[in-house]
Amino acid sequence: MGKSKIEYFSENQNKLAQFSKVISHPARVAILEFLIKRKQCICSDLVMEFPLAQSTISQHLKELKKAGIIKGKISGNEKCYCINAEVWQTIKKELNLFFNQFEKNKEECCSD
Amino acid sequence: MGKSKIEYFSENQNKLAQFSKVISHPARVAILEFLIKRKQCICSDLVMEFPLAQSTISQHLKELKKAGIIKGKISGNEKCYCINAEVWQTIKKELNLFFNQFEKNKEECCSD
DNA sequence: ACGTTACATCGTAATATTGCGATATGGTGT
DNA sequence: ACACCATATCGCAATATTACGATGTAACGT
Numbered sequence: 001m002g003k004s005k006i007e008y009f010s011e012n013q014n015k016l017a018q019f020s021k022v023i024s025h026p027a028r029v030a031i032l033e034f035l036i037k038r039k040q041c042i043c044s045d046l047v048m049e050f051p052l053a054q055s056t057i058s059q060h061l062k063e064l065k066k067a068g069i070i071k072g073k074i075s076g077n078e079k080c081y082c083i084n085a086e087v088w089q090t091i092k093k094e095l096n097l098f099f100n101q102f103e104k105n106k107e108e109c110c111s112d
Numbered sequence: 113m114g115k116s117k118i119e120y121f122s123e124n125q126n127k128l129a130q131f132s133k134v135i136s137h138p139a140r141v142a143i144l145e146f147l148i149k150r151k152q153c154i155c156s157d158l159v160m161e162f163p164l165a166q167s168t169i170s171q172h173l174k175e176l177k178k179a180g181i182i183k184g185k186i187s188g189n190e191k192c193y194c195i196n197a198e199v200w201q202t203i204k205k206e207l208n209l210f211f212n213q214f215e216k217n218k219e220e221c222c223s224d
Numbered sequence: 225a226c227g228t229t230a231c232a233t234c235g236t237a238a239t240a241t242t243g244c245g246a247t248a249t250g251g252t253g254t
Numbered sequence: 255a256c257a258c259c260a261t262a263t264c265g266c267a268a269t270a271t272t273a274c275g276a277t278g279t280a281a282c283g284t
Contacts, residue, residue: 009138
């Protein structure tokens with residue numbers, strides 16, 4: 001009970017759900033938008049920008065990194081993060097494929 | 113703690129996160145794809161199709177309905193569900209806007 | 225070597241999600 | 255009125271997520 005029955009669904013359905021989960025938290029959306037604006041940043045930039053603890057930011061970065069949507073390069077003391085362009089395009093494409101499956105048909109079948 | 117600090121983020125960031133959350137579970141992705149294929153269906157169609165209890169399906173439908181992505185019309189005994197075309201397009205557009213914020217630049221700033 | 229800075233990870237608490245059985249609601253057919 | 259559908263909701267248990275402070279690790283400056 002409570003445990004997701006993800007094994008019953010297709011690989012594609014699970015992949016899409018996972019991609020969506022990454023951007024299903026406003027902090028991660030905000031981090032990604034910040035990263036787009038600044039091209040790159042380090043963890044402490046985000047700690048300054050957002051009202052979240054360093055450990056919390058670090059955890060969100062870990063999630064984003066796990067999904068591949070960002071990448072980080074160690075540069076001496078710091079760790080420089082940026083968008084992973086390839087994965088970004090992949091996720092964008094997959095979401096588009098999903099949303100393009102539905103074509104509006106003239107006759108609406110239901111209403112509220 | 114553990115409570116999401118959603119109040120610190122913009123309306124747009126929260127909206128995008130909420131839209132994403134709806135499709136961040138494989139069962140809901142599967143339900144939506146089923147709904148696209150069949151144009152419309154009732155709850156018991158889904159109960160037959162997926163290895164989930166009726167109450168679980170009903171709950172996922174509730175989530176989808178809350179987000180507005182589907183709508184349901186009571187038809188006697190049954191409740192006919194289908195995609196809400198308008199909301200579908202809205203979510204698609206919002207996600208596209210988000211993903212189009214990032215343009216690949218030639219020089220990669222980080223690597224793994 | 226020592227303190228500082230940057231970041232990750234651990235441990236824990238609060239909260240949210242997922243799932244199911246049981247039960248409620250409300251329309252259908254008899 | 256009654257049994258029978260279809261669906262919604264309630265109550266609960268298992269699990270996942272979010273968040274933070276404390277602590278660990280590793281490079282830096284002195």
